[in-house]
């Protein structure tokens with residue numbers, strides 16, 4: 001048998017049918033659902049008189065629209081948001097799927113809840129009507145976003161029509177320097193490949209620096225595969241993965257666990273398997289980074305300066321000029337001189353307990369800059385509870401942060417957590433598009449530790465100065 005990549009193996013194990021032109025019908029193991037991209041899909045089923053094919057493999061949670069203040073128990077004020085969340089409440093009930101409603105402590109961002117509850121397992125196919133489904137690839141699962149019509153198709157059939165992508169390897173060799181995190185890795189990779197570098201590929205991340213990451217760090221890396229244009233990102237499962245999964249509410253148990261492990265242990269890229277594209281970065285060369293523009297590829301070490309548009313080539317010159325103008329920056333200005341007024345710690349990229357620990361470590365015994373608006377939005381109710389138990393919540397509150405309830409929040413500002421025009425935010429999320437965090441708002445992407453450092457000084461700051 002010819003050697004296979006990890007992606008090849010998972011793909012081959014899930015193809016139910018292959019047409020002559022290579023289009024495949026892929027079996028789907030887990031379907032995650034949130035309130036934004038599912039209402040029409042359920043409505044389609046209803047109109048056709050169909051049921052959800054595998055309700056036991058379908059998991060829903062409201063996250064994008066939910067307010068994160070304690071008064072959310074009184075309901076959602078914004079009518080559009082309320083309609084979407086209420087539709088999910090009703091659809092979950094009518095179709096009998098697993099559901100974590102707003103008042104459930106397990107509620108949170110779908111990509112944090114899935115792994116936390118043990119729904120996401122190695123070797124699975126995982127889909128969701130959401131681009132950051134790539135997160136689940138950290139378990140060695142083939143996980144990617146789908147559109148609303150595909151959501152309906154998966155609900156009805158538990159299959160998806162797909163063509164296979166090409167194989168890309170992103171290797172991070174060696175060790176990371178102090179102050180450098182999974183977020184810096186994933187941003188640095190996009191800085192290298194650009195937002196289109198992964199188009200048409202599924203990325204396998206590998207190398208010592210990836211192996212050394214915790215599961216949470218691996219989720220951060222895979223989360224942003226989509227920002228690099230890839231269909232999905234994945235990491236071969238290992239002891240770190242198995243240990244994380246074991247004992248989670250929906251993970252297999254007893255003999256089923258043993259059987260699962262037999263399959264999971266075969267999930268690696270065979271010696272000699274062929275990749276269509278390979279990128280290698282040295283872990284030692286990665287610095288704490290920050291974005292300066294309005295695309296995730298606009299990334300530089302915090303020690304650098306805002307670039308000059310002329311430094312770019314072709315169409316990028318104009319894009320850089322526009323980015324710098326929108327961001328209210330000046331070419332040549334030191335990034336560490338850029339003043340910020342808002343800090344957002346949260347999102348499916350960096351809203352897990354280790355992210356909160358990393359930020360709290362920097363904030364301990366310190367205060368945020370006068371006038372700064374800073375908030376921590378834990379990725380799930382369970383992350384929030386854990387942080388309270390560990391005393392992290394107190395550290396954040398003592399420093400001057402708002403301590404919120406779980407949801408997507410200011411990552412994309414579909415709920416009331418928004419930037420005002422001209423406000424500038426250091427954010428641990430994954431997209432810095434124009435107006436992403438509120439119309440006219442400006443976003444700098446960075447790691448949780450870097451966000452904490454910026455909250456204290458009031459400007460983009462090299463976290464290594466505070467360690």
Ligand SMILES: CC(C)[C@H](C(=O)O)[C@@H](O)C(=O)O
Pocket residue numbers: 036037064129130131132145412
């Ligand atoms: C709302 C949803 C469809 C969207 C996505 O697909 O990613 C959102 O989660 C985002 O991060 O922009």
Ligand code: SF4
Pocket residue numbers: 063064109111130132347348349407408411412429430
């Ligand atoms: S936290 Fe942000 S990136 Fe993640 S699913 Fe929610 S809106 Fe999308």
